[in-house]
Amino acid sequence: MSAKLYLIIPEIILVVGAVLVTVLGLSRAKALRDAVPGATVGLIILAFLSVFAVTTDERLAAAGLLMPGLVVYGKSLILLVSASLVLLGVGLVDRRLERAIGSGQVAFDPIRVQRGEHHAFLLLSIAGACLLCNAPDFIWAFLAVELVSLPTYIVVASSKSSRKAQEAAVKYFFLGALSSAVLLYGIALLYGATGTVELEPMRQALAAQAASGGISTLAIVGGVLAILGLCYKISAVPMHFYAPDVYEGAATPVTAFLAFIPKAAGFLALILVLDVFGWSGHSFTRGDDLYIIERGLPQPITALLWMIAVLTMTLGNIGALLQKNVKRMLAYSSVAHSGYMMIGLIAGPAGIDGVSGINATLFYLLSYAIMNVATFGPLASLERNGEEIETFDDIAGLRQRHPWMAASLAIGAGSLIGLPPLLGFWAKLYIFMAGLEAGQWHLVLVAAINSGISVWYYLRLINDPLVAQPTARSETVTNGPSIWPRAAAIVTAGLLIVAPLMLGRLVSAANGVTRGEATTAVAAPPTETVVSDASR
Amino acid sequence: MTTVLPSLASGLASVALAASDAVVSPADPRLVQVALVISVLLFVIGLIGFLTRRNMIMMFLCTELMLQAACIAFVTFGRMHMNASGQVFVIFILTVAAAEAALALGLVVLLYRKRETLSSEAWAELKE
Numbered sequence: 126m127s128a129k130l131y132l133i134i135p136e137i138i139l140v141v142g143a144v145l146v147t148v149l150g151l152s153r154a155k156a157l158r159d160a161v162p163g164a165t166v167g168l169i170i171l172a173f174l175s176v177f178a179v180t181t182d183e184r185l186a187a188a189g190l191l192m193p194g195l196v197v198y199g200k201s202l203i204l205l206v207s208a209s210l211v212l213l214g215v216g217l218v219d220r221r222l223e224r225a226i227g228s229g230q231v232a233f234d235p236i237r238v239q240r241g242e243h244h245a246f247l248l249l250s251i252a253g254a255c256l257l258c259n260a261p262d263f264i265w266a267f268l269a270v271e272l273v274s275l276p277t278y279i280v281v282a283s284s285k286s287s288r289k290a291q292e293a294a295v296k297y298f299f300l301g302a303l304s305s306a307v308l309l310y311g312i313a314l315l316y317g318a319t320g321t322v323e324l325e326p327m328r329q330a331l332a333a334q335a336a337s338g339g340i341s342t343l344a345i346v347g348g349v350l351a352i353l354g355l356c357y358k359i360s361a362v363p364m365h366f367y368a369p370d371v372y373e374g375a376a377t378p379v380t381a382f383l384a385f386i387p388k389a390a391g392f393l394a395l396i397l398v399l400d401v402f403g404w405s406g407h408s409f410t411r412g413d414d415l416y417i418i419e420r421g422l423p424q425p426i427t428a429l430l431w432m433i434a435v436l437t438m439t440l441g442n443i444g445a446l447l448q449k450n451v452k453r454m455l456a457y458s459s460v461a462h463s464g465y466m467m468i469g470l471i472a473g474p475a476g477i478d479g480v481s482g483i484n485a486t487l488f489y490l491l492s493y494a495i496m497n498v499a500t501f502g503p504l505a506s507l508e509r510n511g512e513e514i515e516t517f518d519d520i521a522g523l524r525q526r527h528p529w530m531a532a533s534l535a536i537g538a539g540s541l542i543g544l545p546p547l548l549g550f551w552a553k554l555y556i557f558m559a560g561l562e563a564g565q566w567h568l569v570l571v572a573a574i575n576s577g578i579s580v581w582y583y584l585r586l587i588n589d590p591l592v593a594q595p596t597a598r599s600e601t602v603t604n605g606p607s608i609w610p611r612a613a614a615i616v617t618a619g620l621l622i623v624a625p626l627m628l629g630r631l632v633s634a635a636n637g638v639t640r641g642e643a644t645t646a647v648a649a650p651p652t653e654t655v656v657s658d659a660s661r
Numbered sequence: 662m663t664t665v666l667p668s669l670a671s672g673l674a675s676v677a678l679a680a681s682d683a684v685v686s687p688a689d690p691r692l693v694q695v696a697l698v699i700s701v702l703l704f705v706i707g708l709i710g711f712l713t714r715r716n717m718i719m720m721f722l723c724t725e726l727m728l729q730a731a732c733i734a735f736v737t738f739g740r741m742h743m744n745a746s747g748q749v750f751v752i753f754i755l756t757v758a759a760a761e762a763a764l765a766l767g768l769v770v771l772l773y774r775k776r777e778t779l780s781s782e783a784w785a786e787l788k789e
Contacts (some may be wrong), residue, residue: 305729
């Protein structure tokens with residue numbers, strides 16, 4: 126069995142698990158149907174453990190990956206967070222139907238139950254995000270990105286039986302189809318400019334172009350289109366305007382899923398695309414000397430990323446200021462956080478203390494994921510007359526009846542602001558330091574001003590549950606049917622406090638992603654032969 | 662518009678040819694140029710159609726048009742570089758496009774049953 130096959134064993138577990146879960150969800154026995162979320166989480170944890178069992182240095186070297194370090198860090202991040210995201214959705218699907226079956230009003234009908242499919246689609250989407258971590262070529266990467274998105278369209282449409290969910294699904298789908306076409310055209314132009322779809326040879330071909338008079342316009346245009354296509358996945362400007370509508374329309378646990386898995390996949394794909402363009406500089410040796418031709422990304426790409434980052438942060442924060450609906454506000458805040466993460470991408474390999482911009486972005490992704498569960502968790506686990514809670518009125522004075530949920534919401538919001546002891550502060554600090562180190566102080570200034578603006582609306586998320594008096598609406602808020610969403614919210618909120626104590630280990634895990642790459646580049650400068658070919 | 666697009670397209674195509682002069686290219690350059698112009702035209706037509714049409718089926722067909730534009734570009738570049746990666750990619754794109762079509766039609770049927778119209782403007786509950 127080849128190295129590539131060994132490395133995708135976690136994804137194989139997830140895909141086989143998706144089939145198992147679908148069948149389990151069709152079972153006539155209620156106990157088996159109720160076991161579906163548990164089985165899903167079990168499969169994710171099994172896949173998580175298998176990541177460590179199957180990943181060895183030899184296999185990583187044989188698989189021909191662009192960034193071998195991404196495999197362990199990216200997959201374990203995605204799998205651990207998605208386990209908690211699945212827990213948020215326990216008790217969501219088929220709730221009314223199961224109650225009706227339980228009370229004998231309707232007979233069990235395999236056509237009407239959806240729980241199995243719902244969890245199967247979640248597993249497929251997670252498998253797609255994991256596959257992206259060991260993509261050796263653009264065919265693989267494109268298929269992985271599509272595997273992330275296609276199941277989420279169905280999950281959004283079927284998450285609630287209201288028209289809002291269907292409207293959200295159709296908006297999400299059409300913009301998704303548009304963006305994947307743009308991404309694909311970008312990949313086509315990159316292929317045209319380099320003659321290969323494999324990432325590592327493409328990087329060498331572009332390095333050769335940079336060595337002999339600059340990267341061709343065709344490749345630059347391709348890169349720009351690919352980045353614009355991926356902006357949809359990370360909900361960045363110019364593809365961000367679907368986010369508030371879709372986040373509001375989908376059921377809250379699904380919203381939390383959408384705010385992390387496609388975004389993680391988008392950032393991983395962006396890292397691969399930008400790495401093809403030679404982040405760390407195109408180095409080659411002539412005689413005994415090591416030459417570095419160009420450090421960092423090509424000028425037009427940097428300028429594009431710069432504009433995207435500034436607009437994303439600003440529009441996200443201004444949009445969030447104006448919201449009355451908590452889910453809409455968190456959607457805009459998710460847009461703004463994508464903007465902060467872009468700073469790390471622009472900084473690239475520059476950074477302090479061994480934490481480069483890429484590492485800072487990956488670390489930010491980790492902390493954003495935890496904050497995301499901690500803030501969406503309380504919204505997912507409480508309800509009012511069987512409807513989900515989404516306005517600020519619903520969460521006012523939550524401390525009196527649901528102190529744990531109020532605390533979790535407040536800690537999550539505090540971390541999203543970047544209050545010092547919490548994890549979000551450290552993530553922001555590393556991103557900003559990487560930006561400063563790369564000389565992007567304009568960008569860091571804009572980000573700092575934006576963080577200031579964001580305090581205003583995040584404070585409402587702290588103030589309303591903890592300080593404000595309960596309203597007529599929030600008096601009737603009750604616990605949801607399952608304990609698991611509450612458990613996930615409390616555990617992640619606890620992590621936001623505890624994780625900074627293990628900051629060193631978390632950051633060094635994120636650092637491992639690029640360190641391996643740097644050593645291979647120095648040990649065997651691969652560009653040398655290509656350079657002499659092209660400059661002939 | 663009619664004069665800008667072809668010149669833009671041929672500009673792109675000539676850049677492509679200039680970039681590939683290190684590669685053995687037995688394909689007729691004019692063929693490559695014409696195919697690339699068609700591909701760019703298809704892509705732009707699809708994009709404009711997507712932005713201006715309000716019928717959901719038409720919008721979906723426009724995204725299909727854009728995918729096929731990418732397919733033509735892949736095949737052309739594959740011919741230009743004389744390797745099969747482009748052709749292989751196209752087979753996968755066709756599969757993805759089929760999956761998207763199944764999903765799109767399912768969604769559109771679901772929405773049509775609720776509102777009895779295909780116009781995307783009938784769906785505007787979610788807004789600021």
